[in-house]
Amino acid sequence: MSSISSVSSTPVSKPVQASPPPPPPPPPAKDDATTTPPPKAALPPGQGTRVDQLA
Helix, strand or coil: CHHHHHHHHHHHHHHHCCCCCCCCHHHHHHHHHHHHHHHHHCCCCHHHHHHHHHH
């Protein structure tokens, strides 16, 4: 009977490992930030300055 108790403990440990997967989501956020800067650079230098002054 003692053996059965040990097996039950193993399954509980597996679910805890599922926690690590959450970290991957952060990378996507960086992609968005990198995509935002490019559009601004595409605009001519004159327009870029005007937008700053308008702000």
